[in-house]
Amino acid sequence: MTGRLNKSLRVGRIDYANAWPLFHYLDDYAEQAGIDVVLKVPAQLNRLLREGEIQVSAVSSFAYGMNDRDYVLLPHLSVGSEGKVNSIFLFLKEPIEKKTPERIAVTTTSATSVNLLKILMNKYYELEPAYEPAEPELDQMLEWADGALLIGDPAIRESWANKGLTVIDLGEVWNQWTGLAMTYAVIAARREAVAAYPEAFGRLYKAFAASKEKSLADLEPLINKACEQLGGDPAYWQMYFTSLNYDFGPKQQEGLTLYFRYAKELGLLDHEVSLHFYQEETLPNR
C-alpha cells in the first residue's frame, strides 16, 4: 500500500546549485522510497506543481504566492539571502545613472526574480522599463535589450565572464532598500496530496530536513561537486553556499511578506498572500 502510494509521489528539484543543500542527500531517500525526482528550472516546476503533475517541489516563492490557497509550505526550508545572493543579476550595458534602461530581457526560467526586478524598478529606482521574456542567453538578450535578468547557474557563469557590463545583485539592492532578507524559493506541496498521503509526506519532510542539515554541516561534498560540474574554485563555492540562507524563520517570512505586499500593490498578484505551513499532525484532519 505505502509502496504504491509512494510511487505516485513526484518531487520537483531545481536544476541550479542554489538548491543543492536541500536536495543533495534526498536522492538516496527518494530512490529507496520509490519517489520520482523531477529536475527542472524553476518556471517549469512552478507549472508542473500548479497542474498537479508533481505533488511537492522547490518552486519560486512567487509561485507559492499565486497558489497559496492550494499549497502548504514545508517549514524551515527555503532558498534566500539577507544581502547579496550572487546568482540573481541584472546585467546592464550602461550604469543605471548614466542611461535609463528602456527594454529589459528577463529569463523565462524565473518567477520570483522577474517580479522582484519589477518591484525594485518601480519602487526603488522609480523607472518603468518594458520587460520581455527571453531564453537565458546573455549575449543574445543584449543584442536587442538594454539589460538582461539571469538567475541560477547561467547568472553565476556570466558573473565570472568579464564583459564590461554593470552588474546589479537583486538580493543586495532589496536588502539595502528594505533592511530585510529575501526568499527566492520555497518548498511547497499540494494540499490534497498531503492529505491523501500523510505518512509518505511525513517521511519526505524529514528527509528534506536531514538533507539540509547534513549538507550545511559539511559543505565539502557540495563544493567539490560544484567545482567539477560548474567550474570555479572551492573558495568561491564556500562563499556562495554560505551567503545563501536555507531557513524560513521569522526574518525570512518578514521579507517575503513585504515582497508579496508590494507585488499585490503593483498588480503583479491579485490577492493578499497568507503563509500556510504543513503541520505533520494536524493537516490530514483539517
Ligand SMILES: C=C(O[C@@H]1C=C(C(=O)O)C=C[C@H]1O)C(=O)O
Ligand atoms: C537563488 C536563486 O533563486 C532562484 C530564483 C527563482 C526565481 O527567480 O523564480 C526560483 C528559485 C530559486 O532557486 C537563484 O536563481 O540563484
